[in-house]
Amino acid sequence: MTPRLFLSAGEVSGDIHGANLARELLARRPDLRLVGWGSHRMQAAGVELLADLTPFSAVGLTEHLPGLKPISLATREAQRYFAETRPDALVCIDYQGANMVLAQAAQSLGIPTAYYIAPQEWIWGLRGGTRKVARALDLILCIFEKEAEAYREAGGNVRFIGHPLLDMIPPTAVTDAVARHAGLDPEKPTVALFPGSRPMEIDRLLEPMLEACLRVRAEIPDLQVVMPVATPDLAARMQALISRVPQPLTVLADAPGMAVMQLADVVLAASGTTILEAAVVGTPVIASYRVSKLAGFVARRLLKIPYVTLPNIMADELIVPELLQQDACAERMASELLALLRDPERRKAQIEGLNRARALLGQPGAVSRGAEAILELAKLAPESPTLA
Numbered sequence: 236m237t238p239r240l241f242l243s244a245g246e247v248s249g250d251i252h253g254a255n256l257a258r259e260l261l262a263r264r265p266d267l268r269l270v271g272w273g274s275h276r277m278q279a280a281g282v283e284l285l286a287d288l289t290p291f292s293a294v295g296l297t298e299h300l301p302g303l304k305p306i307s308l309a310t311r312e313a314q315r316y317f318a319e320t321r322p323d324a325l326v327c328i329d330y331q332g333a334n335m336v337l338a339q340a341a342q343s344l345g346i347p348t349a350y351y352i353a354p355q356e357w358i359w360g361l362r363g364g365t366r367k368v369a370r371a372l373d374l375i376l377c378i379f380e381k382e383a384e385a386y387r388e389a390g391g392n393v394r395f396i397g398h399p400l401l402d403m404i405p406p407t408a409v410t411d412a413v414a415r416h417a418g419l420d421p422e423k424p425t426v427a428l429f430p431g432s433r434p435m436e437i438d439r440l441l442e443p444m445l446e447a448c449l450r451v452r453a454e455i456p457d458l459q460v461v462m463p464v465a466t467p468d469l470a471a472r473m474q475a476l477i478s479r480v481p482q483p484l485t486v487l488a489d490a491p492g493m494a495v496m497q498l499a500d501v502v503l504a505a506s507g508t509t510i511l512e513a514a515v516v517g518t519p520v521i522a523s524y525r526v527s528k529l530a531g532f533v534a535r536r537l538l539k540i541p542y543v544t545l546p547n548i549m550a551d552e553l554i555v556p557e558l559l560q561q562d563a564c565a566e567r568m569a570s571e572l573l574a575l576l577r578d579p580e581r582r583k584a585q586i587e588g589l590n591r592a593r594a595l596l597g598q599p600g601a602v603s604r605g606a607e608a609i610l611e612l613a614k615l616a617p618e619s620p621t622l623a
Contacts, residue, residue, distance in 0.1 A: 238264065238615050241313070241322045242271035243337055245288040245306075245330035247432035247465050248508045249273070252352055252399050253328045254280035259606040264615055270322070272309065274466065285312060288333070290434070290468060306333050314340045324613035326351055327372070338371040347612045349374040351605050352399070353382065365389045374612050376605050379549065380595065396604040397597025400508075400515045405494040413494045417461055417485045424576055425459040426451070427495050427518075430473075431505035432465035437472055439525040440505055440563065445480035447503070447568035452482065454573060461485045463495050496520075501575045503568060506544050510555055514546045514589040515596070519582050521556050521571045523563040546592035554588030 240260065244253040254276035257269050261281050269282040274289045286309035310333050317325075317340055325341040327334035331354040338348045350372045354364065368375065369391030376396050377383035383395040405413075419425060426448060430441040452458045464470050464486060477484060487495065492509065496502050496518045504510060506524040513520035522544045542548050544555045556571045558564075574581050610616040 237268050238266060238613070239268040239270060239320065239322045240609070240613060241316070241325045241337075241341075242269055242273065242277065242282055242328060243313070243325065243330070243334050244271075244273045244277065244328040245291075245333060247274065247289055249329035249352065250276045250289060251403075253277045253282070255399060255402070255602050256326070256328070256351060256606060256609075257282050259602045260609065263606055263610060267615070270316070271326075272313070285309065285316065288330075289432075289466065309333070310336055313337055317341055317344055317346060322346060323615055324349060324609060326609055328352055329354075335367070335371060342371055342373075347374075348372045349376060349609050349612050351376045351609070352378060353386065355382075374608060376608055378596075378601065380597070381549070394604075394608050395597065396608070397599070397601040398511075398515075399601045399605070400493075400512055401596055401599040402602050403491075403493060403512075404515060405491050405497065409491060410494045410497045413487070413490050414498050416490070417487060417495075417498070419459055419461065419485070419498055423457045423459050424455055425461060425499045425501075426572060426576075427499035427502045427504075428460065428462040429465075429492065429502060429504035429509045430462070431507065431509075432469070434469065434472060436505045436524075437469060437476065440523055441473060441476045442480060443563060443565040443568060444503055444523070445477065445482065445484070446565035447572060448484075449480065449482055450565060450569035451572050451576070455576065459483075459485070461487060461495060461499065463487045463490045463492050465492075501572055503572060506557065506559075508545075511545045511592075514555075514592045517586055517589055517593070519575045519585045519589075521558065521568065521575070523558040523568060525560055525563045546589055549595045550588060550592045552588065554585060554592060 242253050244250050250273050253273050257280040272286050273282055273284055274287045278284050324347040327338055327350045329352045341348050353375050354368050365385055366389045369386055369389040375386045375391045375393050377393055378398045383393045387393045428444050430437045430444055448460045493512050493516050496513050496516045499518055502513045502518050502520040506522040510520055510522050544557055546554050558567050
């Protein structure tokens with residue numbers, strides 16, 4: 236019987252990590268059949284998609300409502316697939332809500348379960364959620380040492396593999412190709428915009444980001460602004476917002492985000508994985524985020540940590556400026572951009588802080604270590620040769 240794994244990702248970042256994991260799994264076991272949830276990157280890497288839920292990814296309380304029906308339908312289909320085919324293992328990739336439902340369903344059928352890039356309750360101080368993950372997963376592949384400690388204390392079977400971003404730093408040839416395609420002048424200051432991969436993030440952040448760039452350009456006329464498109468389906472949405480704040484802007488499709496960051500002097504981004512990517516490549520970055528007033532009110536009362544961006548949380552210091560809610564406005568964004576573009580000491584201090592945060596991510600090779608652990612869990616690891 237053909238061995239098969241079910242890989243489940245529901246966000247753009249999970250699709251990226253899932254694609255890299257899929258390629259590594261297939262390199263080790265070319266006979267594997269990979270099925271699951273993801274988007275175009277995982278599909279291109281060899282995963283047969285049962286659903287693409289990335290368009291419905293959201294953060295907040297009411298923001299999830301439009302995706303409830305398609306996610307529910309996809310979840311029921313996946314549960315039927317588990318019952319009918321009994322895959323050798325379920326691999327959850329980020330995307331907590333529906334993935335936890337899948338993990339519990341798989342567990343009830345005796346299907347081994349692994350989490351690759353686990354839920355971040357440990358960051359927010361939510362111990363109940365951490366224990367829930369530990370109970371539902373047979374193996375938690377942790378990408379932070381603090382994460383491993385928290386899940387181990389909650390009773391989880393943990394393996395610290397390091398962060399996959401360390402395996403994703405683009406080679407110089409890729410970065411040079413992006414620079415040529417974008418027509419960037421290395422002698423001119425460059426800002427890279429990353430307004431997020433979710434529709435609600437783009438709707439709330441892109442316009443003030445563009446307005447901030449107009450303000451900066453009034454002070455620095457030769458400013459270059461570049462923006463990669465996270466997924467093709469977001470291009471039209473982004474273009475509609477760009478038309479409201481017209482200015483010189485280079486929009487890049489299919490450009491690796493970390494390569495764009497390497498070309499920038501400063502990154503202005505939605506809070507999330509992008510901020511950690513900037514830390515990995517060492518480019519100064521400003522984090523911004525907005526949720527609904529209700530979600531912001533609830534978050535302020537539930538969260539037990541002083542920061543929301545990963546470099547700040549990991550290093551336990553304010554390395555990256557965090558512009559949240561009403562502070563995620565054009566005026567504050569422009570002020571922070573100008574400070575990092577004009578003040579060498581400020582740039583140096585942040586780069587040193589980002590390097591401290593990066594040092595906490597472990598060593599390269601996380602994808603390989605993760606694939607090896609998953610195949611061991613599924614009892615699909617190649618047998619070691621018998622010594623004569």
